[in-house]
Amino acid sequence: MALITVRQLTKEYVRTRPVRGRFGTLRTLFTREKERTLAVDHIDFTVDEGEVVGCLGPNGAGKSTTIKLLTGVLWPTGGTVEVAGPDGPAVPWRDRKRIARRIGVVFGQRSQLWWDLPLIESFKLVAALYDVPGPRYAGNLARLRRLLELDPFLHTPVRQLSLGQRMRGDLAAALLHDPPVLYLDEPTVGLDVLAKETVRGFVDEANRSGRTTVLLTTHDLADVERLCRRILLIDHGRVLYDGPVDGLVRRYAPHRDVLVRLDGAEPAGDRLTLDGFVGEREHDGRWRFRVGRDEPVHRLLAAAGDGRRIRDLSVVESNLESVVRELYRDRREG
Structure with missing residues (x-):
């Protein structure tokens, strides 16, 4: 059943600025030029x-803007978002009170905790804001304290917490009222290895045991590989890909690289053609051949070994990191 439905969602920013003349002076005080940016x-x-859906894309692709539209922080220019619930679908920017009870939100660079209060007092205030009954609050807090290991800093003022501790506190605050949907915007940014694994483990447990639906944006592909079975790839405000992780690799990297080091006389130049396969010389002297996933590697090896001795061989399969790196590079160069 679709819990979140997004249709033709659009966000345009319009900025006006004075128009300048030939020598840098204002042409007129009343002349303005509109500059439009289509973020979504x-x-x-x-x-x-x-x-659990991972939202990927380079900086400026529209990921965070999309999350802000889904949570109701921003109003769209067009389109709609609906989050299902027992009393009917709610639109984030219109049904603010209803949507607040259905979603939990964590922004990696923003905190919903009270800066000068001990962490436990922030939790009490969150529970009061959402009218969480006492027994339910006690049970949820006990579970969150255990899963996120909050006890060592539960009575410490938020301003004294490390980034990893604050992130664990924000995750707990976001789930105290049992929301069916959790939005995470860069939840592991700036965290060390152990803190990242704690956050990932908690999100995975919340999804498996509580059936919490999760939509996260991240630049850390380890988050996606650890948590997500599905990816939304966004660039220039558009969805380029929506599907499983391995499907993204098959779509954008339908090949593998075969690295060969040859003994004997080396051909001149930086390109070598063997039986239709074109190799490029690497800085370490090896030849890199790109071979389709359905093409037989043994044909390349037979051609490479014809009159030569293959000294070293390795096959490099494309993975999520290599695919996304290539996509980002193409974007910058484009």
Whole structure:
């Protein structure tokens, strides 16, 4: 069942600025030029109950803007978002009170905790804001304290917490009222290895045991590989890909690289053609051949070994990191 439905969601920013003349002076005090930026460009997708969906894309692609539209922080220029619930669907920017009870939100660079209060007092205030009954609050807090290991700093003022401790506190605050949907925007940014694994383990447990539906944006591909079965790849405000992780690799990297080091006389130049396969010389002297996933590698090896001795061989399969790196590089160069 679709828990989140997004249809033709659009966000355009319009900035006005004075128009300048030939020599840098204002042409007129009343002349303005409009500069339009389409941050989210008519995107469509749904998220089913219990899914964990990773939202990937380079800086400026529209990921964080999309999350802010989904949470109601921003109003869209067009389109709609609906979050299902027992009393009917709610639109984030219109049904603010209803949507607040259905979602938990953690922004990696923003905190919802009270800076000068001990962490436990922030939790009490969050519970009061959401009218969480006492027994339910006690049970949820006990579970969150155990899963996130909060006890060592539960009575420490938030301003004295490390980044990792604050992030664990924010995660707990976001789930105290049992929301069916959790939005995470860069939840592991700036964290050390141990803190990242704690956050990932907690999100995975919340999804498996509580059936919490999770949509996260991240630049850390380890977050996606650890938590997500589905990816939304966003660039220039559009969804370029929506599907499983391995499907992204198959779509954008339908090949593998075969690295060969040859003994004997080396051909001149930086390119070598063997039986239709074109290799490029690496800085360490090896030849890199790109071979389609359905092409037989043994044909390349037979051609490479014809009159030569293959000294070293390795096959490099494309993975999520290599695919995303290539996509980002193409974006910068484009």
